[in-house]
Amino acid sequence: MAEQITKRSTSYSDWYVDIVLRAQLADYSPVKGSMVIRPRGYALWERMQQGLDNMFKETGHSNAYFPLLIPESFLKKEAEHVEGFAPELAVVTHGGGQELEEPLVIRPTSETIIWSMYKKWIQSYRDLPLLINQWANVVRWEKRTRLFLRSTEFLWQEGHTAHETEQEARDETLQMLDVYKRFAEEYMAVPVLTGVKTESEKFAGAVDTYAIEALMQDRKALQAGTSHFLGQNFARAFDVQYQTRESSLEYVWATSWGVSTRLIGALIMAHSDDSGLVLPPRLAPTEVVLIPIFRSKTREAVLEAAQTLARELRQEFRLELDTDENSSPGWKFAEWEMRGVPIRAELGPRDLENSQVTLVRRDTGEKESVPITGAAERIRSLLEEIQQNLFDRALAFRQENTHRPETWEEMKTLFNGDGSDEQTARGGFALVPWDGDPATEALVKEETKATIRVLPFGNEEEARGKTCLISGKPARHMAVFAKSY
RNA sequence: CGGGGUGUAGCCUAGUGGCUAAGGCGCCUGCUUUGGGAGCAGGAGACCGCCGGUUCGAGUCCGGCCACCCCGACCA
The missing domain is CATH 3.30.110.30 (C-terminal domain of ProRS)
Structure with missing residues (x-):
């Protein structure tokens, strides 16, 4: 008997770790608190990036890249900012075998390095708004870490915008919060609450912090994304002024917003079950896995039919054909369930006789047989149903648990x-x-x-x-x- | 950083001072298999977390250290 994962009812946190490791999303690295994102986890992140990046582009943002290392003095320019981040900074003191004149911090976030550059790039209202996003890694030295949810190094995107007016910056802050909400609900199938954070939960250096909050299956909340209205705090700290339409000098208004690989943790804890990962079709790296089932006598016929079907379905779906002959169908069923693939298609001698294929949905386990000729159509609708069902299920759970x-x-x-x-x-x-x-x-x-x-x-x-x-x-x-x- | 727990092969576990550290899963080879985690045969794989001590003899006892897990403190 192969390894089972811990049941949610036994220990939710053990269950979570089991899923991450067994579904091969990530593994512990030799450095405490940091993790390796394995291909199956990274594929998921790439799907998320794609969805989000499109939304950022649609709202007028461009990608850029700012460096990992930041002069320590930059962090100190904004009082609250440095106070908030000081305890979790990793600092580089040596380079090229010599002690550095000024220590460099590894970015915990990039406001300071970005605003030091914005000072150079912004002179006039004609340079505004400046709408930049970057996909990057950041490091925060956390005491207590958890795979995807809180690791020493993690991947994220951080948007940093500069505007002429307070209103424009406030609008941007809320617009991006809405982008996050839509992404969470439409792609991840995770319903989220939105709103403003209190003083104690605010981002260090922000005027207002907004967040999307999701409810996990253990009834704990997870902050899944934040959008900050930074006022003129960083503009003042880095002296970024622009000449207005009336020729006066004003500090620019700023926002920043980010989501991270923590979203993968949110996805896991929102939908998955005791058999493993459950992925929403829109983000699943593989939407359909096709498993041929045969005896030696039927081997050729089944494999050929499977190849043909796979070729056809691949035109429309992200499909994997599992022809490994060393593991049994039962083994494969369990394994692909662990990996969270939304639909399993089984093709065996009995199906072939009836010119049908058996489809099993991951979210409910329901099994049905459809004519091979109509398979694509049914898979298309089934993927939509699964996406919708996951959201409905999560929403119902949240409603039941909102008091x-x-x-x-x-x-x-x-x-x-x-x-x-x-x-x-x-x-x-x-x-x-x-x-x-x-x-x-x-x-x-x-x-x-x-x-x-x-x-x-x-x-x-x-x-x-x-x-x-x-x-x-x-x-x-x-x-x-x-x-x- | 405080309290608790655990370190034996890739994973899980046995080993209660005495010979060459045992088993299951997984892995490799071959054959047979394949509709919910297949079977047989053979095989590879362990500086028993690290350092030191006690002892004729340490996976086992003692001391120190390290790592990981859980609970707490801390964590936009």
Whole structure:
């Protein structure tokens, strides 16, 4: 009997690690906290990059590349920025066998190096807006790491834009947040909440940080992407002024926004099951795996039919034909399920007799037989159904696990309960009125481990006239609390 | 960084001071197989985490160190 993965109900975190390793998405590297992204994981990332990159281009952004090494002094130019990142910096002190005059930090993010360049490139309103994105790796020295979710080095994209007016920059911030939301929901089939972060969860150096937040199957939230309105903070720090239409000098307005390989972790934890990975068709590197099944007498006929079918289907789908004769069909079924391929097509003697092919969908396990001649059409619709079903399923799960506790006690039970029944569900989202006081937020964290994930858009209106669930003071916001990764 | 746990072949595990460290999975060769993790035969693969100590003798006992995992602190 081959290796099984840990069941979700036994240990969610073991299950997660098992999937990443067994589905060959990634492996531990010799350096603590850093990981190797293996071909199956990287193919997934490439699909994500493609989808996102198209959306960035459609909204007018261009790609560029800024260097990995940043003079240490750059980080120090923005007070909050350096304070936020100092604890997790990797610093290069030697080069070419000699100690450097000034240490270089390995970028934890690129605002500083980029704004040092923007200073050179921006003189006039005619140079604006400047809309640049880069695909890059960054390093943050985290104490506690997890494959894809928080690793020392990770891959991401970071957009950095410069604008004439505050309004334009604010619009850009929200536009990119919406791009992320659409990508999460339409490609990843992961529904996300959007909103603004509180002071304590804000990006170091931002005026406002917005985020998309997804709910994982263990009812913990995962911040899947952020978009920041940076105001004029970096423009001031790097002295980036432009001449306005009226010939006066103004600091430019800025945004930055990013998503990372953490999205792969989100994808895994949103959809996968005890048999392995479950991938949404739009992002699956392989949409269909075709497995021929034969005995020695039927070998030639089945293989030939499989080749023919594969050739035809490849015109439309990303298909793999698994003709390995050393492993049994049963083995292959389990293996391709582990890898998360949305549709398995089986072609055996019985199918051939009836001129049909058997299709099995990964998300539900449902099996059906269709005429070979109509296979492409059915696969096309099935892929759409799977994509939709994954989203619907995840959305239903989020709805079931979004609560509006009536009292502070009820909220504590929600997060501290043993999970034995509905009332003590141990987690999920809790939408409650909040007085806006960081001390109240801190108290909730202390007593429940839950933090404010976002203040949803329009929350002030909804909070009007209500009292804070925790302090009993007048509420200023509706806040979404959750335990998070 | 604090508390707990684990280190024996690629993976999982046995080995309770005594001979050449054992088994399963996986891997390689050959044959037979193939509709939910196939069978037989043969084979390769281990500085038992590292360093030191006790002992006639250490995978096993003692000390130190390291790595990884879990819980916490920390983490836009």
